[in-house]
Amino acid sequence: MRSIAQINEKIKKGKAVVVTAEEVIDIIKEKGYKETYEMVDVVTTGTFGPMCSSGVFINFGHSNPPIRMQSIMLNDVPAYGGLAAVDTYIGATEVSVKRGMEYGGGHVIEDLIAGKDIKLHALSNGTDCYPRKEILTTINKDNINQAYMYNPRNAYQNYPAATNSTNKTIYTYMGTLLPNYGNITYSTSGELSPLLNDPYMRTIGVGTRIFLGGGIGYVAWQGTQHKVDVERTANGVPIVNAATLAVIGDIKHMSTKYVRGAVFDRYGVTLFVGIGVPIPILDEDMLKFVSVKNSEIYTKLVDKSGNVNIDKKFNYAELRSGTVKFNGKNVHTAPLSSLYVARNIALTLKDWINKGSFELTDKVTDLPFESRVNSLEIREIK
Amino acid sequence: MGKLKLKLTFDKDCVTRPIIYELVKKYDVMTNILNANIEYGNKGNMILEIKGKDENLKLALEYFKDLKIKYEIYAEAIIWDEKQCINCGSCTAVCPTQALTMGKDDCLHFDKDKCVVCQLCINACPIRIISVEL
Numbered sequence: 001m002r003s004i005a006q007i008n009e010k011i012k013k014g015k016a017v018v019v020t021a022e023e024v025i026d027i028i029k030e031k032g033y034k035e036t037y038e039m040v041d042v043v044t045t046g047t048f049g050p051m052c053s054s055g056v057f058i059n060f061g062h063s064n065p066p067i068r069m070q071s072i073m074l075n076d077v078p079a080y081g082g083l084a085a086v087d088t089y090i091g092a093t094e095v096s097v098k099r100g101m102e103y104g105g106g107h108v109i110e111d112l113i114a115g116k117d118i119k120l121h122a123l124s125n126g127t128d129c130y131p132r133k134e135i136l137t138t139i140n141k142d143n144i145n146q147a148y149m150y151n152p153r154n155a156y157q158n159y160p161a162a163t164n165s166t167n168k169t170i171y172t173y174m175g176t177l178l179p180n181y182g183n184i185t186y187s188t189s190g191e192l193s194p195l196l197n198d199p200y201m202r203t204i205g206v207g208t209r210i211f212l213g214g215g216i217g218y219v220a221w222q223g224t225q226h227k228v229d230v231e232r233t234a235n236g237v238p239i240v241n242a243a244t245l246a247v248i249g250d251i252k253h254m255s256t257k258y259v260r261g262a263v264f265d266r267y268g269v270t271l272f273v274g275i276g277v278p279i280p281i282l283d284e285d286m287l288k289f290v291s292v293k294n295s296e297i298y299t300k301l302v303d304k305s306g307n308v309n310i311d312k313k314f315n316y317a318e319l320r321s322g323t324v325k326f327n328g329k330n331v332h333t334a335p336l337s338s339l340y341v342a343r344n345i346a347l348t349l350k351d352w353i354n355k356g357s358f359e360l361t362d363k364v365t366d367l368p369f370e371s372r373v374n375s376l377e378i379r380e381i382k
Numbered sequence: 383m384g385k386l387k388l389k390l391t392f393d394k395d396c397v398t399r400p401i402i403y404e405l406v407k408k409y410d411v412m413t414n415i416l417n418a419n420i421e422y423g424n425k426g427n428m429i430l431e432i433k434g435k436d437e438n439l440k441l442a443l444e445y446f447k448d449l450k451i452k453y454e455i456y457a458e459a460i461i462w463d464e465k466q467c468i469n470c471g472s473c474t475a476v477c478p479t480q481a482l483t484m485g486k487d488d489c490l491h492f493d494k495d496k497c498v499v500c501q502l503c504i505n506a507c508p509i510r511i512i513s514v515e516l
Contacts, residue, residue, distance in 0.1 A: 048468070335470065
């Protein structure tokens with residue numbers, strides 16, 4: 001057994017041994033569990049995928065005379081006007097009133113992080129204390145006050161692969177799906193993915209310090225649709241979408257390398273978000289969890305034309321290979337999240353810890369391990 | 383032997399005509415339809431690859447002119463901004479010829495020779511860094 005405090009002491013002295021969730025697999029293969037456990041203190045993970053449930057809170061500062069903003073546009077993308085006078089939330093999936101789906105909240109967030117000037121146009125009814133009725137100006141990350149990302153649902157612990165049974169191409173948040181099971185798409189960093197390396201969230205909870213978008217962030221809460229009572233393989237890894245994280249972090253320290261606005265054709269706008277979570281190797285059990293390989297992580301297949309589960313599962317080694325056998329045919333598979341950037345995140349986090357600029361945190365409280373996801377029934381209005 | 387990639391645009395007078403049959407029969411060209419969007423009895427467009435003797439390819443183009451079918455010839459056309467690429471792989475989902483593939487290094491690879499300029503990758507790219515040079 002080792003504690004997070006002991007690991008942090010080693011980090012301060014520059015003596016902690018940090019490896020990525022990919023590297024640890026090879027080390028275990030060479031040295032076995034016992035010796036690897038003695039050696040490795042922290043395993044870093046990473047993921048960089050489209051995460052729609054993302055957005056940024058902004059405080060613009062007050063103009064003279066001041067305005068209580070009610071209708072707010074950032075580069076012609078609507079932002080929320082239901083907070084205090086000069087606070088807003090810009091959501092990733094909101095689309096431009098002028099350019100439609102080609103530009104949206106995700107792009108505004110990317111442009112803010114890039115340091116670009118953003119057009120702010122806001123309207124108000126005017127009040128005695130906030131007399132101004134309209135404002136048109138530019139803002140950027142240096143002249144606004146707070147700007148922090150708060151993403152209600154990120155880092156899904158596994159996600160079903162998608163296909164299309166109909167005879168027409170369909171355009172989805174899982175990409176373009178060709179007719180007659182013409183392709184299968186999937187979105188994961190697999191053996192590098194944060195929550196797949198700690199399937200029961202022993203070390204990840206409220207307050208866990210993480211890599212978020214190139215800066216430092218924190219796990220704020222359970223993510224929306226967080227679900228833990230799900231089908232798992234013997235290694236504890238869910239084979240369907242399960243736990244999720246709500247995360248928070250200052251965008252002023254983020255980089256567009258790890259936060260990118262994106263468009264899914266004929267579906268809408270989203271945001272690629274980069275997240276890395278350090279996993280302290282507290283005991284040999286924890287090492288077993290992080291040793292999980294792509295060939296041991298399964299996901300179910302869903303027909304996105306009707307959102308119907310198909311009685312078929314694949315592991316990520318099969319999906320990564322580019323072709324799987326399905327219905328007796330070779331079907332082409334394609335990823336949607338970038339493994340290349342995910343690996344870069346895990347290596348960057350490793351580097352931060354090695355340099356002593358990132359210490360691990362004890363979680364303040366657990367994420368719930370009992371939860372269910374309600375569906376929305378159509379109820380009569382009385 | 384030569385090879386041309388064409389985008390054909392035809393109006394309602396042509397959509398009922400067996401153009402592919404006539405191309406093969408009259409000019410002895412090999413045809414490969416890469417993408418077709420035809421409203422029968424109205425209008426349509428098609429991305430077509432034709433292979434054959436150079437003089438026959440010329441005659442095929444004359445044939446399009448006679449029928450008032452507009453054509454654009456694609457040169458080496460797809461431009462992939464590799465520096466901006468995040469290597470997500472979304473474009474590989476729709477590439478019909480595997481010109482776009484994920485390599486062992488988990489980066490996107492583009493094989494120009496395999497590309498048939500069907501252009502499906504352009505909109506499949508979530509960060510819009512694939513374009514076509516006409």
